[in-house]
Amino acid sequence: MTREQALLQAVQAYDNGDLRAALARRVAYATESEVPDQAPAQHAYLNEELAPRLKELGFACEVHSNPSGADLPILVARRIEQAGLPTVLMYGHGDVVRGNAPKWEAGRDPWRLQVEGDRWYGRGTADNKGQHSINLEALRQVIAARGGALGFNTIWLIETGEEAGSPGLAAFCEAQRDALAADVFIASDGPRLSAQRPTLFMGSRGAVNFELKLKARERGYHSGNWGGLLANPAIVLAHAIASMVDARGRITVPGLRPPPIPAAVAAALADLEVGGGEDDPDINAWWGEPGLSAPEKVFGWNSLDVLTFGAGDPAKPVNAIPPEAVAWCQLRFVVGTDWQALQTHVREHLRAAGFEDIQVRIGMQAGATRLSPDNPWVRWAAASLERSTGKRPALLPNLGGSLPNDIFADQLGLPTLWVPHSYPACAQHAPNEHLLGSVAREGLAIMAGLFWDLGDQGGALRQAAATPSSNSTRTGSPS
Numbered sequence: 001m002t003r004e005q006a007l008l009q010a011v012q013a014y015d016n017g018d019l020r021a022a023l024a025r026r027v028a029y030a031t032e033s034e035v036p037d038q039a040p041a042q043h044a045y046l047n048e049e050l051a052p053r054l055k056e057l058g059f060a061c062e063v064h065s066n067p068s069g070a071d072l073p074i075l076v077a078r079r080i081e082q083a084g085l086p087t088v089l090m091y092g093h094g095d096v097v098r099g100n101a102p103k104w105e106a107g108r109d110p111w112r113l114q115v116e117g118d119r120w121y122g123r124g125t126a127d128n129k130g131q132h133s134i135n136l137e138a139l140r141q142v143i144a145a146r147g148g149a150l151g152f153n154t155i156w157l158i159e160t161g162e163e164a165g166s167p168g169l170a171a172f173c174e175a176q177r178d179a180l181a182a183d184v185f186i187a188s189d190g191p192r193l194s195a196q197r198p199t200l201f202m203g204s205r206g207a208v209n210f211e212l213k214l215k216a217r218e219r220g221y222h223s224g225n226w227g228g229l230l231a232n233p234a235i236v237l238a239h240a241i242a243s244m245v246d247a248r249g250r251i252t253v254p255g256l257r258p259p260p261i262p263a264a265v266a267a268a269l270a271d272l273e274v275g276g277g278e279d280d281p282d283i284n285a286w287w288g289e290p291g292l293s294a295p296e297k298v299f300g301w302n303s304l305d306v307l308t309f310g311a312g313d314p315a316k317p318v319n320a321i322p323p324e325a326v327a328w329c330q331l332r333f334v335v336g337t338d339w340q341a342l343q344t345h346v347r348e349h350l351r352a353a354g355f356e357d358i359q360v361r362i363g364m365q366a367g368a369t370r371l372s373p374d375n376p377w378v379r380w381a382a383a384s385l386e387r388s389t390g391k392r393p394a395l396l397p398n399l400g401g402s403l404p405n406d407i408f409a410d411q412l413g414l415p416t417l418w419v420p421h422s423y424p425a426c427a428q429h430a431p432n433e434h435l436l437g438s439v440a441r442e443g444l445a446i447m448a449g450l451f452w453d454l455g456d457q458g459g460a461l462r463q464a465a466a467t468p469s470s471n472s473t474r475t476g477s478p479s
Contacts, residue, residue, distance in 0.1 A: 092132030
C-alpha cells in the first residue's frame with residue numbers, strides 16, 4: 001500500500017464513524033482528576049478502554065500506581081518491533097477538568113458526545129481524549145496499511161493527572177527512564193494556531209503561580225471612623241503589583257524578563273498571525289512588551305498576570321477597611337528566564353519599592369522548553385505535515401501555554417514534537433468544550449502521514465539528529 005492510500009484509509013475512519021464511536025465511549029468516562037471520588041473512572045478508562053485497544057495492536061500494557069501517592073494511575077504500552085529500530089514515545093492524558101454540567105447549554109451533557117454540525121461536544125473532546133484518540137486511530141490504520149510492520153518501535157504513556165498538575169509524573173519518568181528511552185517524542189495537546197492551519201509546536205512556555213499577601217492587622221475597622229488613618233492593604237497591594245507590571249502590560253522586574261528572542265525563533269514567528277477567529281477575543285495591540293509582534297509576545301516573551309485579587313467579601317461589601325489583601329499572580333515564561341529564583345526576584349523588587357511587608361509564596365510551577373525550528377526532527381515533521389495537507393504548517397518554537405513537556409525534553413532528553421488537533425476557541429476547560437470534526441479528519445491524515453514517514457525515514461533522522469551541529473539547536477529550561 002502507498003502513503004496516499006494509507007492516508008485515505010485513515011480519513012475513512014472519520015467518514016465511517018469509527019473515530020466518533022471510539023470518542024463517544026471515552027467521553028462517557030467521567031475522569032475528573034480534581035475529584036478524588038472519580039478515581040475508579042481513571043482506572044476504568046485505562047484498563048477497560050485504552051489497554052484492550054492497544055493490546056489489539058500488539059502493545060504490551062501495564063498500569064502503574066502513581067508514585068506521588070495520589071490515585072491517578074499511569075499506563076505504559078510498549079510495541080517493540082525490532083531492537084535497533086527508531087523508537088517514538090507518545091503521550092496523552094485520560095483525565096479531564098470538572099464536567100461543570102449545569103453550565104452547559106441546554107441539551108448538552110459533558111459525559112455524552114453530541115455532534116452539532118462541525119462541532120463535537122463533550123468533556124475531553126479537545127483536551128485530551130479527542131486528540132490521543134486521533135493519534136491512536138491513525139497508528140492503527142498505518143499498522144494495517146503496512147501489513148503489521150511499522151518500521152519503528154512505539155511507546156505510549158497515558159497519565160491521568162495532567163489537569164491536576166501531573167503529580168508524580170516526573171518521578172515516574174525518572175524511575176522508568178530505561179523503559180521510556182526513545183529517539184523522539186510525538187504527542188498532541190493544546191490548540192492549533194487557527195482551525196484552518198496545521199500546527200507544529202516544539203515546546204511550551206513555563207508557568208509559575210505565586211501568591212502576594214499583605215496582612216495589615218487582625219480585623220477590619222470602620223471606614224468612617226478610621227478611613228484616612230489606617231493603610232488599606234488592598235490599595236497597597238494594588239500599587240505593589242503595579243510596580244511589577246505597568247499599565248500597558250510591560251514587566252518591570254528585571255529578573256522576570258526573558259533574554260532576547262533568538263534569530264531562528266523570530267524567523268519562525270514572523271510567519272504567524274494570532275487571533276482573528278470567529279470566537280477569538282479582540283487583541284489589545286497596546287498591551288504587552290512594546291516593539292514586539294503579537295506572535296512574539298505570546299510565543300517568544302514573558303507575561304505577568306493577576307489571576308485573582310481579594311480583599312474583604314466582594315459578594316457582601318461592608319463599610320470597613322479590610323485587614324488583609326491577597327492576590328495570585330502568574331508568570332508565563334520562555335526558555336532562558338531565571339524562573340527558579342522568582343521568589344527572590346519578587347521579594348527584592350518589592351523591598352526596593354517600599355513594599356517589604358508583602359509576603360511571597362510560590363505555588364504551581366513548570367519549566368519552559370523550546371526546540372529550534374532548525375532541528376532535523378522539526379524540519380522532517382514540518383515537511384510531512386505539508387505533504388499530507390498541502391498547507392504550510394505554523395511552526396511554534398513553543399506553545400504559549402504550559403504542558404509537562406520539560407519532563408520529556410529536559411529530564412528524558414528527547415526532541416519534542418506536538419501536533420495539536422484542537423483550535424483556540426474550543427472552550428477547553430469551560431462549558432461546551434468541543435472538537436471540530438474537520439480538524440479531526442485532517443488530523444487523522446496528518447498523523448498517518450507522520451507515522452508512515454517515520455517508518456521510511458526514522459533511521460536516517462536519528463543519525464542526522466545525533467550530529468553535534470543538530471544537538472546545538474536544542475534549548476531547554478535552565479537546570
